Amino acid sequence: MSIDYKNIPSPCFVLQEELLRKNLSLIDSVQKQAGCKIILALKGFSMYKAFPIVNEYLDGATASSLNEIKLINEYMQRPAHTYMPAYLEQEFGEVLLRSSHITFNSLSQYQIFEGAIATFKKHNPDQPLSFGIRINPQYSEVSTDMYNPCVPGSRLGVTRDKLPDTLPEGIEGLHFHTLCENGADTLERTLVAVEEKFGDLLHQAKWLNMGGGHLMTREGYDTQKLIDLVKGIREKYNLEVILEPGSAIAWRTGDLVTTVLDTMDSQGVEVAILDTSFAAHMPDTLEMPYKPVIKGAYQEPVAGKPTYRMGGMTCLAGDFIGDYSFDKPLEPGQIVVFEDMMHYTMVKTTTFNGVNLPSIGVVKSDGEFEVLRSFGYESFKDRLS
Ligand SMILES: Cc1ncc(COP(=O)(O)O)c(C=O)c1O
Known part of the structure; x- marks a missing residue:
């Protein structure tokens, strides 16, 4: 199903109901047969x-x-x-x-x-x-x-x-x-x-x-x-x-939709700063570690193509993940979609650095998108005293 990311707040975990149902049907058929x-x-x-x-x-x-x-x-x-x-x-x-x-x-x-x-x-x-x-x-x-x-x-x-x-x-x-x-x-x-x-x-x-x-x-x-x-x-x-x-x-039932806030050259390395955080929103990418797939990007740098190191919006120096290439240069406001971000992400997010938690939404089976929850200052404050 093609999704119109422009109607989705950023950052946002977006579950696709149809894909969840597909996984569940397969699992149900396994449990019945076994x-x-x-x-x-x-x-x-x-x-x-x-x-x-x-x-x-x-x-x-x-x-x-x-x-x-x-x-x-x-x-x-x-x-x-x-x-x-x-x-x-x-x-x-x-x-x-x-x-x-x-x-x-x-x-x-x-x-x-x-x-x-x-x-x-x-x-x-x-x-x-x-x-x-x-x-x-x-x-x-x-x-x-x-x-x-x-x-x-x-x-x-x-x-x-x-x-x-x-x-x-x-x-x-x-x-x-x-x-x-x-x-x-x-x-x-x-x-x-x-x-x-x-x-x-x-x-x-x-x-x-x-x-x-x-x-x-x-x-x-x-x-x-x-x-x-x-x-x-x-x-x-x-x-x-x-x-x-x-x-x-x-597994593979939804993505994390994010947005480019800035791009910069850092001592010869092009860096993009996103409105998300690897440390706070996708900690497994740093802990495991693994390099998440970005929709439409080359997962490894391609010579001659615009290439960026993906960075988070916290002040942690290590809040970045490896380099990806794109067909066109990234620009502020551009949407970057991290694939397969439903498991071990929402359950592990933190508000480290005071960053907002990504919203949580769903694309229902009929194609309609709904924001289920958004987070702000209260969610950050609730964990502290
Ligand atoms: C006791 C136990 N059961 C089930 C699971 C779920 O494992 P998975 O998400 O890899 O299927 C875990 C994951 O750590 C676990 O510790």
């Missing part, structure tokens, strides 16, 4: 105005904090699947009340809250609630340590040597999350490690949550292999399988 449950990981995509759409296709969502749990309850009208590396005592009562599945990161965490669980069950005997434990299969193909939960010293999940031969009383599920933007072949190799180390416990479990990182909406992803793997595990161990991707749901 006989599993696929839920949305809020940490990747928390645009709650889109939750009713997600709800049409998926069976819920997973949260990593009480705030995310509340968003699921409010905008999906469902209890959450919950996992946190550690729970807060003062929040745990509400976590119990608002969740259907709760995964603990360690046996000691489970032991801390066993008493609270027993009391809760006495008072809420009819609430369906199932508990699990996160395991660390010590196998991950993620090359960046920042995203690898299996490196020595990782605090995420329990290694096999720390678990008994029998699942602790009250624990019904196992959960691993070791993938990041991976294919089904990585899952296949991961499952070999999971089965090798935890196979006996899988036979005792009622459910297995295979975490996120399954990028099933990326072109070339082998969805048939994923379906076969899930079916295989489900049937072999007679358990329910849950997947909780974030990125796959919002």
